[in-house]
Amino acid sequence: MAALADLAAGTLVEPMQPEPYEVIARVVDTADVVTLTLSPRGRLLPDTLPGQFMMLWAFGVGEIPISISGVGTNGTIALTVRSVGAVSAAVVRSEIGAVLGLRGPYGTAWPVAEGAGRDVIVVAGGLGLAPLRLAIDALAARGPLAPSRLTVVIGSREPAQLFYPIDLQRWTAAGAIVLVTVDAADRAWTGSVGTATALIERLTEPHDLAFVCGPEIMMTTGARALIASGTPADRLYVSLERNMHCGIGHCGRCQLGPHLLCRDGAVVRWPDVAELLEVRER
Amino acid sequence: MTDIATAVAAHPFFAGLDPRLIARIVPLTQPVEHPTGAWIARVGTSADQFLLVTDGRAGVEIASADRDPLIVATVHAGEVVGWSWFVEPHEWHFDVVALEHVRALTIDAPALRAACAADHELGYQLGTRLTRVIASRLGATRHQLVDVYGRAR
Numbered sequence: 001m002a003a004l005a006d007l008a009a010g011t012l013v014e015p016m017q018p019e020p021y022e023v024i025a026r027v028v029d030t031a032d033v034v035t036l037t038l039s040p041r042g043r044l045l046p047d048t049l050p051g052q053f054m055m056l057w058a059f060g061v062g063e064i065p066i067s068i069s070g071v072g073t074n075g076t077i078a079l080t081v082r083s084v085g086a087v088s089a090a091v092v093r094s095e096i097g098a099v100l101g102l103r104g105p106y107g108t109a110w111p112v113a114e115g116a117g118r119d120v121i122v123v124a125g126g127l128g129l130a131p132l133r134l135a136i137d138a139l140a141a142r143g144p145l146a147p148s149r150l151t152v153v154i155g156s157r158e159p160a161q162l163f164y165p166i167d168l169q170r171w172t173a174a175g176a177i178v179l180v181t182v183d184a185a186d187r188a189w190t191g192s193v194g195t196a197t198a199l200i201e202r203l204t205e206p207h208d209l210a211f212v213c214g215p216e217i218m219m220t221t222g223a224r225a226l227i228a229s230g231t232p233a234d235r236l237y238v239s240l241e242r243n244m245h246c247g248i249g250h251c252g253r254c255q256l257g258p259h260l261l262c263r264d265g266a267v268v269r270w271p272d273v274a275e276l277l278e279v280r281e282r
Numbered sequence: 283m284t285d286i287a288t289a290v291a292a293h294p295f296f297a298g299l300d301p302r303l304i305a306r307i308v309p310l311t312q313p314v315e316h317p318t319g320a321w322i323a324r325v326g327t328s329a330d331q332f333l334l335v336t337d338g339r340a341g342v343e344i345a346s347a348d349r350d351p352l353i354v355a356t357v358h359a360g361e362v363v364g365w366s367w368f369v370e371p372h373e374w375h376f377d378v379v380a381l382e383h384v385r386a387l388t389i390d391a392p393a394l395r396a397a398c399a400a401d402h403e404l405g406y407q408l409g410t411r412l413t414r415v416i417a418s419r420l421g422a423t424r425h426q427l428v429d430v431y432g433r434a435r
Binding site (some may be wrong): 052125126127155156157161183184185187189190192193195197199201202214215217218221256 | 339341342350352353354355356358360361379381416419421422425426428429430431432
């Protein structure tokens, strides 16, 4: 009946229909990654939560799932995209004024409110920082929901591949402990060199709550290191990607064991997926 | 306990080590400082010191004539610089440079090896702890080789 009412009111939402969004800003993050700010040219999509994703259309090419890396005024949304295939390449090539399609937001969110008064660690590897960006913003904001301590560990291949350098400074200024490590560097680099997991192992104190996002190898080893240092496994969350296609739990392409990750994820509790990540898929 | 004995016992590498064995190490140990930019070890030279970092940051560096030096690992407070002193031919396989002012405990490596040969419990304990360091760095190196931040293949 709600659909009929929506139809009568002209507010019926077709879940597979993208809304037109215009590129109003384009930041080149690295050689193959850009962050696009998109502004609605049609219906405003619902508010997003940290960790959710959008289905992004490059019209005439195809559709891909992309994590939301920022929200702004008047419904603007930031998406950070790496060129890895035909659709993402078309998106990355989009210039200011181009119109892309969005539907969403979809999926679960980082449980930021669980961090209130707790010692929180956020671990991001490579482009895994994008889905965590809004969560870190929320955790770094001073207020009644602020954590007692916020540690942000960021791993990257090399200094030139680090994302959102201004955000790193902003989070540090807000009181977060921001630790960055790269796989290799020259002497100009003032941070650590080594894996994110090695950096976690250096932090000997346990944390109350952990959010981890990055390559699955990094998430697996990082989660184990966090648990070994005393972080409770049931307060450890990771963000998983599979082949999200419909975004609404119908097509099953993003299935991981009993989970449809577009609906039950991308943010999931570590104990719910730890064993599934050990299963070889190819 | 002397200051050095306290520092040796407090270093994470020696955590839980029997005080009798700590007492064998202390006479072989001295505090040392390396200012920023100083070489701590040079590839091909004799690894005659075992360094336990207590403050600062050192970089393990690979250099060749055809490219700029590349730091492949950093060593921080509470960690140790290498195991070349323990393994024949007792030569450094990498350069190590102080990226920040490094304060450390340095142990006379030939004397420590002799002590290990004379006291197998000491040798076993050091061998076990160094193996843990090697295993950790091997694991990290494998993940760096995989290039986890690159595109999935």
